[in-house]
Amino acid sequence: MSKKKPKKTRLEFRKGHQGQRRERGLTEKFADSKDEIDTQNSQRITGKGDLTRRRTVKADVVSPEHPDAIQSIQIQTSDATVDGRVIRVHGLESIVELSDGQILRCAVRRVLKNLSTTQRHVVVTGDQVKVEPHGGNQGWIVRIEPRRSELCRTSKNRRHVIASNIDQILVVTSAAEPSIKPNLIDRILATAEQNQIDATVCINKCDLIAPEKLQPLIGSYAQMGYQVFMLSAMQGWGMNHLESWVQGKASAVIGQSGVGKSSILNHLIPGLSQRVQNVSLDNQKGKHTTTTAEWFCIDAKTSIIDTPGVRQFQLWDIVPAELTGLFRDLRPFASHCRYPDCSHHHEDICAVKDAVADGRLDPRRYDSYLQILDAPAFASDDADDTPWHEANQ
Ligand SMILES: Nc1nc2c(ncn2[C@@H]2O[C@H](COP(=O)(O)OP(=O)(O)OP(=O)(O)O)[C@@H](O)[C@H]2O)c(=O)[nH]1
Numbered sequence: 001m002s003k004k005k006p007k008k009t010r011l012e013f014r015k016g017h018q019g020q021r022r023e024r025g026l027t028e029k030f031a032d033s034k035d036e037i038d039t040q041n042s043q044r045i046t047g048k049g050d051l052t053r054r055r056t057v058k059a060d061v062v063s064p065e066h067p068d069a070i071q072s073i074q075i076q077t078s079d080a081t082v083d084g085r086v087i088r089v090h091g092l093e094s095i096v097e098l099s100d101g102q103i104l105r106c107a108v109r110r111v112l113k114n115l116s117t118t119q120r121h122v123v124v125t126g127d128q129v130k131v132e133p134h135g136g137n138q139g140w141i142v143r144i145e146p147r148r149s150e151l152c153r154t155s156k157n158r159r160h161v162i163a164s165n166i167d168q169i170l171v172v173t174s175a176a177e178p179s180i181k182p183n184l185i186d187r188i189l190a191t192a193e194q195n196q197i198d199a200t201v202c203i204n205k206c207d208l209i210a211p212e213k214l215q216p217l218i219g220s221y222a223q224m225g226y227q228v229f230m231l232s233a234m235q236g237w238g239m240n241h242l243e244s245w246v247q248g249k250a251s252a253v254i255g256q257s258g259v260g261k262s263s264i265l266n267h268l269i270p271g272l273s274q275r276v277q278n279v280s281l282d283n284q285k286g287k288h289t290t291t292t293a294e295w296f297c298i299d300a301k302t303s304i305i306d307t308p309g310v311r312q313f314q315l316w317d318i319v320p321a322e323l324t325g326l327f328r329d330l331r332p333f334a335s336h337c338r339y340p341d342c343s344h345h346h347e348d349i350c351a352v353k354d355a356v357a358d359g360r361l362d363p364r365r366y367d368s369y370l371q372i373l374d375a376p377a378f379a380s381d382d383a384d385d386t387p388w389h390e391a392n393q
């Protein structure tokens, strides 16, 4: 680990943090208050009350391209810190596994929590952190190490990092119950491209339909260079291949509720019994059984992260000009468009539209592209419940 001292950095804090004026008797309370101890040791408050929302903290640089992405923030603290990994977050409490396997329930130091970012949570599953233990099985998270990758989406207009430090995404979908949603797969694949994380398509519940019905869809993803697995967690089909595929990597399963993400994990991780639940008989939708992202280690180099089912998958921070670059199959045609900033939507002369018209580009993928372009808030889970293979017969 680098011994380089963190730079002093000016950071924005949430409004309202300094809302309360000093009260009488503060000195007596001071000794009991952990947050105030942080303030004294590690932050120089400049200005008074609401006049300023900035503080100088010791911190590594915040990425210039992604000012919201915390690269590494450390508040000055004692040397009695240990390294760990956030394996689960429950509200204000983060469960951290230390390198010796010990589990600590940790709170995040207030100075980290109050950073003004658009992130839903400052600490996420997968984060590598420094923890200051404070008795029993408890501790304070005092540093979040730079993340090597983030899987993000937009949730309630904020940046939701589902998990960090992952090597690949397993986009899990089910052949039936609930029916396959290619548009949702496309969104997640585009997100993987955006976050520069490898992605693999896993079609689970292949025991429920004749697999050849899915061949056109599988073929189209395979042609783009995506590995596709046809699985049945119930029958154990394809599990050996998937097991070798995840070896030596940190993989996050992601997909709709009820597609069998936790069932797949139960197969891959000996002794694991993640809760699974039948899909609803009324609407064939999952019941959102898994409620928090959770990091499981299979061995020292292999981990799998279970995540809650996504209903909507809206890309974070996407501008139309970048979207084409996230669709592997559209990309080669786009460079032949007449206008360099062509959106492939309303332009009269467009190489992408030509490619769709003469069958070189899958119209379904082009449609997915348009849906993201036109209506980022589009809820793909609820869009169309006609099973894909029936609609395409
Ligand atoms: N027929 C069939 N059913 C399966 C298969 N895999 C999982 N299931 C069933 O599908 C239901 C949902 O499985 P879960 O593993 O809870 O799904 P999930 O994706 O983790 O769902 P959330 O946690 O809600 O996101 C359960 O009743 C499983 O038994 C499969 O390969 N075939």
Ligand SMILES: [Mg+2]
Binding pocket: 261, 262, 263, 275, 276, 289, 290, 306, 307, 308, 309
């Ligand atoms: Mg689950």
Ligand SMILES: [Zn+2]
Binding pocket: 334, 337, 338, 342, 343, 344, 345, 347, 349, 350, 351, 352, 353
């Ligand atoms: Zn175009």
